[in-house]
Amino acid sequence: MAPLLIRERWVRELTGISLSDSELTFSRGRLRFRNRGELLFTHDGLSGPCAIDLAGDLAETCVRNEGETELIFRPDAAKDASAWRSVIDGWRVKEGRRQLRTVLGWTFPRALADAFCLLADCGDEKLCELPSAVRDRLASVLGGVSLTAYGSGPIERAMAMKGGIRLKEIDPATLESRLVHGLYFAGEIMDLTGPCGGYNIQWALSSGRLAGSSAAG
Incomplete structure (x- = not known):
């Protein structure tokens, strides 16, 4: 059980940012792991209880899948894409003259908000000018963005080991x-x-x- 190593560069560029209630999910066929809790962005991926607990479940899976495993990252575990679309529509009504990037920065650390805008190809527009398709795109990113885990940190960074005497x-x-x-x-x-x-x-x-x-x- 150690921090997850993540392939995506934008994740590694957010070193030091933490979220209090995020969700990471792995799903393949009938196999499904889901962890919720505090998450910390690091120079090579994700740490914190949410990531470390999931790493323990994924250890063998990563090896079998040639070292890479797809995860779904939800920055707010309580909100899916539909819930985020409602939130964005509410911002559009109440804060229509403000930039999307500014208002999103009230919810997440600014660097993370900028990363989400980049992923959704938006951010500089005023909320009142935001087309429905762009709102859908941003809601989709916030509701669950794909990440690639290619393993976990070395034993020196591990919190615990799995396996042992039966x-x-x-x-x-x-x-x-x-x-x-x-x-x-x-x-x-x-x-x-x-x-x-x-x-x-x-x-x-x-x-x-x-x-x-x-x-x-």
Whole structure:
């Protein structure tokens, strides 16, 4: 579980910008992962709980897909394209004489607002002059723009590791191996990983205490 590496240059140019409630989605056939939460733009992609949790789910998928995976990025998890079209129409009524780029900058950090305008090929127009097709185009971008993930950061930047000793091989009451008497496990060596937010640290501490006290008798 580490930051996602993103191919698109415009993402990497937004280093340091954060969003409090974004959404990243991966979908392929019946396989679907969706994460919502804080997101941070970095020099090589996306970090924060939303991206790091998804990276754990995507690790094997990226490898199988020759290193690249398509994601859908929604900057405001609560709004799809239809909701954004209503918001833009409302801006047009209330702030019609203002530039689209200016009003969008009230909702997102200015550099991010500029990036969305570039993706939608708009921004300098006054809202009252914005054609319906352009409003649709911008709403589509804000409602979910495609990104290309080509892996996750190195182990030095990882928050936790997936995989490990299978849980069915461990006694949950003592964390002793069911296969080797006197062998106890704790932390990430077991195949158990929680989301970002302190859960993995708590698991490391709690399992260490249980394994240690069990081993001591």
